[in-house]
Amino acid sequence: MPKLKIELDVNGRKISRETDAYKRLLDFLRDDLNLTGTKEGCGAGECGTCSVFVDGKLVKSCLMPVAKASGTKIETIEGLAKPGDLTPMQKAFHKTGASQCGYCIPGMVMAATSALRQNPNAGIEEIKERLGGNICRCTGYTKIFEAVELAKAVIAGDMPEDALNEDAVGDSYIGHNVRRLDAPSKVSGRLRYAADMKMHDMLQLQVLRSPHPHANIVSIDTSAAEAMDGVVCVITSADVPDDTDGFGVFVHDQPIMARGVVRHVGEAVAAVAAEDLVTARRALSKIKVVYEEIAGVFDPEDALKDGAAIVHDYAPDNVVKHIPVRKGNVEAGFANADIILEDDFSTQQVEHAYLEPEAGIAYVDADDVIVVISPSQNITHHRHMLSHILKKPINKVRFIMSPVGGGFGGKEDMIYQGMLAIVAMKTHRPVQLNFTREESIIASAKRHPSRVHYKMGLKWNGEITAIQFNMLSDGGAYGMSSEGVMRKAAILSCGPYEVHNLSVDTTAVYTNNTPSGAFRTFGGMQAQFATESMMDMAAEALEMDPFQIRRINMMKIGSRTHTQHTLTAASLDRCLDAAEKESRWENGTPNVRGDKRSDLGGDDTRAPCTLGARFTSGKNSDKERVA
Amino acid sequence: MLTCDTYHMPTNLRDALEIWSGAPEGSSLISGATDILPWAREGRAGDVHIPSFVDVTKIKELDGHTVANGRVRLGANTVYQDFLTDASLRHLLPCMPYCAIWFADDQIREQATFAGNLANASPVADGTPPAAALNASLELARLDGGNIKTRQLTVSDFIVGPGRTLLQPDEIITAVSLDAVAGYGGSFQKVGQRRSLVISVACCAALVKADSTGRYFDDLRLALGGVGPRPMRLTAIEARLRGERISHRTIDQAAKLAADEVASRSRQEYRRDVVIGFVKSALEEALENQPDIDVTYEDLGETENA
Numbered sequence: 001m002p003k004l005k006i007e008l009d010v011n012g013r014k015i016s017r018e019t020d021a022y023k024r025l026l027d028f029l030r031d032d033l034n035l036t037g038t039k040e041g042c043g044a045g046e047c048g049t050c051s052v053f054v055d056g057k058l059v060k061s062c063l064m065p066v067a068k069a070s071g072t073k074i075e076t077i078e079g080l081a082k083p084g085d086l087t088p089m090q091k092a093f094h095k096t097g098a099s100q101c102g103y104c105i106p107g108m109v110m111a112a113t114s115a116l117r118q119n120p121n122a123g124i125e126e127i128k129e130r131l132g133g134n135i136c137r138c139t140g141y142t143k144i145f146e147a148v149e150l151a152k153a154v155i156a157g158d159m160p161e162d163a164l165n166e167d168a169v170g171d172s173y174i175g176h177n178v179r180r181l182d183a184p185s186k187v188s189g190r191l192r193y194a195a196d197m198k199m200h201d202m203l204q205l206q207v208l209r210s211p212h213p214h215a216n217i218v219s220i221d222t223s224a225a226e227a228m229d230g231v232v233c234v235i236t237s238a239d240v241p242d243d244t245d246g247f248g249v250f251v252h253d254q255p256i257m258a259r260g261v262v263r264h265v266g267e268a269v270a271a272v273a274a275e276d277l278v279t280a281r282r283a284l285s286k287i288k289v290v291y292e293e294i295a296g297v298f299d300p301e302d303a304l305k306d307g308a309a310i311v312h313d314y315a316p317d318n319v320v321k322h323i324p325v326r327k328g329n330v331e332a333g334f335a336n337a338d339i340i341l342e343d344d345f346s347t348q349q350v351e352h353a354y355l356e357p358e359a360g361i362a363y364v365d366a367d368d369v370i371v372v373i374s375p376s377q378n379i380t381h382h383r384h385m386l387s388h389i390l391k392k393p394i395n396k397v398r399f400i401m402s403p404v405g406g407g408f409g410g411k412e413d414m415i416y417q418g419m420l421a422i423v424a425m426k427t428h429r430p431v432q433l434n435f436t437r438e439e440s441i442i443a444s445a446k447r448h449p450s451r452v453h454y455k456m457g458l459k460w461n462g463e464i465t466a467i468q469f470n471m472l473s474d475g476g477a478y479g480m481s482s483e484g485v486m487r488k489a490a491i492l493s494c495g496p497y498e499v500h501n502l503s504v505d506t507t508a509v510y511t512n513n514t515p516s517g518a519f520r521t522f523g524g525m526q527a528q529f530a531t532e533s534m535m536d537m538a539a540e541a542l543e544m545d546p547f548q549i550r551r552i553n554m555m556k557i558g559s560r561t562h563t564q565h566t567l568t569a570a571s572l573d574r575c576l577d578a579a580e581k582e583s584r585w586e587n588g589t590p591n592v593r594g595d596k597r598s599d600l601g602g603d604d605t606r607a608p609c610t611l612g613a614r615f616t617s618g619k620n621s622d623k624e625r626v627a
Numbered sequence: 628m629l630t631c632d633t634y635h636m637p638t639n640l641r642d643a644l645e646i647w648s649g650a651p652e653g654s655s656l657i658s659g660a661t662d663i664l665p666w667a668r669e670g671r672a673g674d675v676h677i678p679s680f681v682d683v684t685k686i687k688e689l690d691g692h693t694v695a696n697g698r699v700r701l702g703a704n705t706v707y708q709d710f711l712t713d714a715s716l717r718h719l720l721p722c723m724p725y726c727a728i729w730f731a732d733d734q735i736r737e738q739a740t741f742a743g744n745l746a747n748a749s750p751v752a753d754g755t756p757p758a759a760a761l762n763a764s765l766e767l768a769r770l771d772g773g774n775i776k777t778r779q780l781t782v783s784d785f786i787v788g789p790g791r792t793l794l795q796p797d798e799i800i801t802a803v804s805l806d807a808v809a810g811y812g813g814s815f816q817k818v819g820q821r822r823s824l825v826i827s828v829a830c831c832a833a834l835v836k837a838d839s840t841g842r843y844f845d846d847l848r849l850a851l852g853g854v855g856p857r858p859m860r861l862t863a864i865e866a867r868l869r870g871e872r873i874s875h876r877t878i879d880q881a882a883k884l885a886a887d888e889v890a891s892r893s894r895q896e897y898r899r900d901v902v903i904g905f906v907k908s909a910l911e912e913a914l915e916n917q918p919d920i921d922v923t924y925e926d927l928g929e930t931e932n933a
């Protein structure tokens with residue numbers, strides 16, 4: 001392909017390079033100049049991990065063809081401070097704990113730097129507005145905004161420079177602001193995540209994914225792809241030993257690549273390793289797969305019906321896991337109730353959307369050890385599974401955990417590391433796979449969509465006499481963490497309340513939807529949504545204050561949990577006291593206060609979202625200070 | 628992923644038109660790239676190969692703006708951030724800062740052009756309601772026997788439907804001309820799924836001028852986006868309000884009438900509710916944003932004065 005000559009100034013360095021005409025500024029910085037502090041979180045302008053200054057204006061480098069950058073002055077995260085130093089903004093991010101996984105942080109620092117360059121006096125609403133193009137999935141933004149305000153004060157001379165230093169720690173770390181050890185590597189963009197790592201002679205891997213939710217694979221013809229210049233190998237399930245192929249957090253039901261049948265849209269079917277990314281992607285379109293579509297099952301209730309499509313032969317009832325918990329005598333409990341409430345609650349599928357899309361490298365070292373580097377949240381288990389699947393002794397398989405740019409449970413599943421290992425073994429060359437954002441969304445596990453049927457019996461005084469809790473969850477096409485999630489949902493089902501008579505069932509079933517897996521709270525959220533809603537509805541029915549009904553039923557020291565564990569410590573009373581005080585709670589039944597509530601609004605509550613903080617006033621538009 | 632064989636960056640219009648008319652089949656014009664790059668991704672167009680890109684952003688004739696005969700001629704290289712940072716544009720096009728502030732984010736606005744937004748012809752493009760309200764016309768240039776020929780098309784003629792325009796294969800948009808309405812109060816309303824980086828579900832632009840007493844509507848412009856395949860100018864409501872005493876009651880009635888005009892295929896009920904709220908707040912905010920005139924509402928101001 002014809003090359004493009006690019007001449008520009010990057011971080012004060014004059015650069016003159018030939019590069020591919022189609023590259024984006026982001027690719028040029030990362031691949032050609034090895035400036036990997038600028039990240040690719042989405043490639044579509046949505047996340048801000050790629051923000052850089054071009055001639056002093058902050059732009060998203062994933063949306064800028066590199067040709068446009070020729071003749072410009074570029075500033076990246078690496079160029080903000082001299083080596084070994086940090087700018088006040090970077091120091092402020094370090095100080096306030098604004099970096100967590102760190103993947104959004106270089107872009108955040110750039111956007112924050114730009115905000116104060118545009119307006120050194122920007123108020124907090126304007127700062128928020130100017131950072132609006134950058135997403136963070138870890139911090140909740142509060143500490144980031146704290147950092148920008150701190151940097152602003154120091155730069156303006158309103159606070160001394162040593163305000164950026166670490167606070168003294170007293171006798172205990174608890175109660176003191178302690179800086180994170182890894183923050184400097186993140187605020188400076190120096191920390192290398194898996195997609196930032198490079199090895200000599202490294203191949204790029206791309207994955208062909210199923211367009212069908214449920215289909216038999218009649219044939220896969222890889223010959224045209226293999227014949228392409230630059231393609232080094234194409235792999236399918238034929239390259240994996242069939243008697244050991246299978247991984248999963250609990251049940252090993254998922255092959256490295258689809259074996260004879262695809263069970264969800266986005267399942268890996270084949271993969272191409274090539275000298276470069278473009279060749280690998282073009283080769284994907286040359287692989288011919290003949291599918292025979294078969295009936296699927298897409299609703300967890302349908303999955304349990306007679307005659308439903310069977311997703312895995314080993315589970316003809318489509319049940320991944322059923323967890324029952326029984327305590328006391330539910331029938332007696334309901335018989336003893338003054339009032340019985342019954343309702344249904346459902347929650348939807350949720351994507352983790354960690355800012356770092358899945359990425360990894362594999363190679364075989366000189367001692368024939370297969371090494372996989374990836375942001376895996378479960379490397380020891382992955383190592384054991386891969387050694388079993390590949391029939392290699394455990395000392396010949398090594399997993400290295402690269403910095404995790406956000407996981408939230410979504411990186412517990414070994415959905416791509418196996419493909420990397422197989423290519424490394426077949427080629428004896430290092431190989432890298434970087435998911436696109438779209439691929440991450442289509443292929444990774446989600447939060448379980450759930451339905452809970454709830455029945456609660458209560459006395460007029462608010463005491464719960466019995467609970468029947470029945471949860472059905474959509475596990476999707478593979479087991480992944482479903483078993484653990486159902487267990488946790490069952491254990492936490494009825495909340496932090498002492499219930500003497502309960503009957504709990506949580507069930508996850510197979511469907512042909514995207515697999516469900518681990519996600520922050522691991523089943524707890526779905527259960528608590530039902531339980532806490534039920535508590536509020538009970539308070540309403542009994543004309544009680546919602547705090548009061550919770551205090552009546554809460555677990556205390558000596559209470560027995562749903563799973564018959566006797567508590568020797570309990571703190572719900574203090575949690576409730578603190579929540580009631582801090583929310584300035586107005587006592588009373590939830591439905592009697594109308595719009596006159598005194599606990600709504602006020603300085604410490606969030607105003608509804610609006611934009612335009614930078615317009616000082618609509619009157620006299622000449623004096624409008626806009627940007 | 629988007630690939631191409633060649634990427635041209637002509638610096639004058641003649642060169643650009645020559646390259647463009649000689650570009651191989653399937654080639655594309657590109658300005659800010661903020662629509663084109665995200666379009667060539669999985670789930671949308673997928674991997675796309677374009678033989679040649681002709682980038683218009685270095686063409687000097689497309690830079691800057693001029694004012695003549697009550698119209699502002701915006702060079703096609705005008706980006707959304709200019710509506711916030713350029714004092715003269717803020718003055719001449721008072722609804723545009725409010726439109727721009729809701730558009731994408733500060734970074735994308737540095738690249739995204741107003742012309743590209745209209746050329747892309749999305750039914751929910753934020754630029755189309757103000758364009759309709761300000762009687763926008765596009766200036767299109769092409770080579771004809773070695774000479775540069777231009778023609779003008781109104782934005783409502785230019786946009787034929789979602790993603791479809793009357794741009795001819797060898798033409799380049801060189802400018803967008805709009806009514807210069809200094810002295811009007813401007814407003815822009817938008818609903819989307821979040822605050823930044825979001826395409827509108829529906830949007831509304833308003834420009835209002837009260838008479839010197841601040842009591843009567845002297846002139847006004849109202850247009851909606853996202854409620855049909857093309858932007859909708861609410862001329863009947865404009866005519867009805869012109870010369871009317873400013874009051875909340877009149878504005879409420881106008882808002883209900885606007886909702887009746889909405890002809891959207893999807894989520895009609897929701898859009899109807901939104902339109903009522905939009906028209907009401909757009910008119911009230913535009914009145915409030917009008918420079919130099921303090922507006923008095925009949926049904927509020929007068930009782931206070933009494």
Ligand SMILES: Cc1cc2nc3c(=O)[nH]c(=O)nc-3n(C[C@H](O)[C@H](O)[C@H](O)COP(=O)(O)OP(=O)(O)OC[C@H]3O[C@@H](n4cnc5c(N)ncnc54)[C@H](O)[C@@H]3O)c2cc1C
Nearest residue numbers: 045656658659660661662663731740743744746752753800
């Ligand atoms: C994250 C994100 C958020 C966004 N938010 C918004 C939003 O809030 N509101 C909104 O309306 N849009 C939004 N957009 C869409 C986009 O930014 C706008 O439509 C933008 O104005 C397009 O302009 P551009 O210069 O980038 O066009 P390009 O992508 O360069 O081109 C768009 C189209 O116009 C054609 N074209 C460009 N210039 C010319 C010319 N001079 N002559 C002829 N044809 C031309 C191109 O060939 C192409 O077909 C968003 C996009 C992203 C990625």
Ligand code: FES
Nearest residue numbers: 042043047048062
């Ligand atoms: S905005 Fe550029 S990678 Fe997300």
Ligand code: FES
Nearest residue numbers: 101102136137138
């Ligand atoms: S720290 Fe912001 S995404 Fe992780």
